[in-house]
Amino acid sequence: MDNRPSRKATRGTLEPRQGAQAIRRALAVLRILAAGREDGVPLAEVVRATGLTRPTVHRIVHVLIEEGIVERHDRTGRYAIGNQVPELALARARPSRLLVAANPSLRRASAEIGDTLFLTVRTGNDTLCVDRRIGVYPIQVLSIEVGARRPLGVSSAGVAILAAMPAQDARKIVAANEKRFEAYQTDIATVMSQITDARRRGYNMREIGLVQGTKSISTWIKTPDGQPAAAITVSAVRTRLGPRREQEVAEILLREARIIEQVIRG
Amino acid sequence: MDNRPSRKATRGTLEPRQGAQAIRRALAVLRILAAGREDGVPLAEVVRATGLTRPTVHRIVHVLIEEGIVERHDRTGRYAIGNQVPELALARARPSRLLVAANPSLRRASAEIGDTLFLTVRTGNDTLCVDRRIGVYPIQVLSIEVGARRPLGVSSAGVAILAAMPAQDARKIVAANEKRFEAYQTDIATVMSQITDARRRGYNMREIGLVQGTKSISTWIKTPDGQPAAAITVSAVRTRLGPRREQEVAEILLREARIIEQVIRG
DNA sequence: GGTCTGTTGTCCATAATATGGACAAGAACG
DNA sequence: CGTTCTTGTCCATATTATGGACAACAGACC
Structure with missing residues (x-):
């Protein structure tokens, strides 16, 4: 394609292996x-x-x-x-470290908030929903299911994860996903501006979810090495998340994100 | 290797695709x-x-x-x-058809027998344990876990599955697994003779399980097209499975295998 | 009917890719 | 400090995967 890694350049660093x-x-x-x-x-x-x-x-x-x-x-x-x-x-029986670590946090936040919670991980250039908790409030946004996979940048959680990494890296991933954005009615410019907003705000917020009339808030979770690995998201009908409650919910999500980071650290 | 499919031989039939x-x-x-x-x-x-x-x-x-x-x-x-x-x-959320179909049978057989039950599927040249039920009897053989994968022919379930397919096919698979048998202390001749025994008996029985002093009985499950796709296995300490009880247990397993085949058929 | 525009599937000469023999360097053992 | 296991790497080479070109079908539209 475009980037052929000069046959014997930066040896030692991660030069992708050839022949496959x-x-x-x-x-x-x-x-x-x-x-x-x-x-x-x-x-x-x-x-x-x-x-x-x-x-x-x-x-x-x-x-x-x-x-x-x-x-x-x-x-x-x-x-x-x-x-x-x-x-x-099936060769990998046990559930992932993150899933275990996040479990109590998701339970707690779900009880406090009452709206649908999502745990989303980064995998390569994609986001992957790995857990979902339904709250007590009678109207729940269930658009996303466990196993849902989308290019980083498309979902609220994806923007949050991108916002938490060095701008350089985020830009690279967004560029790599360009060809896939079309299918989700978005583009590089839109995604980049969302990332900037999220970075400034400290969490990601999106007024128009995948489904009309919904609103989402996502906070990122970093691994000990500082790389964002996941995000917690709340999705609810827009009326449930006015400015006042947005603030409250964001604080809960930020709190739990920090707790999960601590648990992962060991 | 040895079998190069003459570039344009039996078109239409399943000639493996080249270029990969x-x-x-x-x-x-x-x-x-x-x-x-x-x-x-x-x-x-x-x-x-x-x-x-x-x-x-x-x-x-x-x-x-x-x-x-x-x-x-x-x-x-x-x-x-x-x-x-x-x-x-995760892209395939729902559990397999077989797992659903076998569930009541495993529950029933487990209650009747009281020893550990295994559901094992064939996947390529391997067997894969996909379900395990622990019985009420205080001594249980738990050597095999869900996810355990072994070459067809090594486990009791594997022999049962091979016994249920045309001798030609079984021989091919056993030959293909030859290199892997060594690691499990067996060989082609041993496996083939076990297959013959099982075919004659109508189910597979093995006096020496993976663990010393255990005994296993396996029956095969065929898909509507007649190919064996799975096996149900009971493992117990040898003393629990004398000739009399072996007969009883085998009958239960055979009965449930037929039921599962019916359920799969729809 | 015709003729777009969208699919999926196939062929095969060719260049690029994956291959494996040969070599290196560690570990564990006696 | 040779012997026999490992794992890892190099690079000339031939085998392999590649993609342009072609074919055939399915809808949509006129």
Whole structure:
């Protein structure tokens, strides 16, 4: 593509290993398919999102089908993650460190706030919802489900995570996701300005959620090395989150984010 | 290797797609690593099991590390499935059809028998334990955990599954697993004779389980197309499974296997 | 009917990629 | 301090993956 790492440049630092282009491409395809969940993704969309040529994507996807890693839905012709992926995942029985660490915080915040809470992690250039807690208030925003995966920058949590990393890194990721933004009706400029706002505010707030009339607040969680790894998000109907209550909720989320960071630290 | 599919032979039938050797190899490596669970597998063992050369395995494994698909344990130097695999698996939220279908049968059989029950599926050339029920009897054989993965032919369930498929197919799989048998102290001849016994008996029985002094009984479950897809296994201390009770337990397992087959059929 | 524009799927000459033999360097052992 | 395990690296080479070009189908629109 554009960045060929001069064959013997900065040895020692993380110069990506050569001789596995096909494997990297296959994984890129898989990550796009994962964003499509059960429904899957049309081939053309995978081509757009990965920037690979269609013959290449086609070949990769069909080999992965033969291997049981990908499935093709006969009805729609869409491609989706196959059942061998969960089978491989069973090799890692225990739940992640973060999930365990965040559990009491999510329970506490959910009880205090009463609206839907989401725990979202960063994975590569994506956000991935890994936990959801439904509150007691009768109207709950359930648009996002556990397993939902979107490009960093698209969701409220994604903007929060980007806001918490060095501007340089954030810009790189946003640029890398450019081709995928179109499908979510956004673009680099919009995302970058949201990041700036969030950074200034100390948390991310978005007036228009994925669903009309909803509002979201997200705070980031950093690992001990200072890199943001996750975000906690509250989503509610807009009327539930006036300026006054926004302040209160944000304080709770910020408090719990700091607590989770402490727990991870050990 | 040995079987190059003559470039344009039996078109239409399932002639494996070309142009993705590297991807196939990477997946073969992943499946071996999955058998190592949390502890992982040393590089040399992966080389043995896959039959690939060491430079190739090394390259593949390290690219997968860069991609977050594989982890290397600093302590031991072993390689294991990384946390991005469960993340990809989240794309498939719902549990498998079989798991749902087998649930009542396992509950019922567990209550009747009182010893540990296992549900094991076939995945490629491996068996994978996907469910385990602990009975009421105070001594339980817990050697195998959910997620345990072994070459078909090694475990009692694996032999049962092989016994239920055409002899031709079984022989092919056993041959393919030859290199991996050594690590489990078995070989082609032993496995084939166990398969013959099981086929004659109608279920598989093994006097010496993985753990000394245990005995196992396994029955196979076939999908509507006649291919065996899974097995139910009882493991108990040998004294619990004398000839009389072996008969009773086998009948229960056979009954439940048929029920599960009916449920899957819809 | 015709003719767009959108798909998905396939072929094959070619260049770029992945390969593996050979070498290096540590660990564990006696 | 040789021996026998490991794991890791290099690089010339041939095998492999690549992508341009073509084909075929499905809707939408006139």
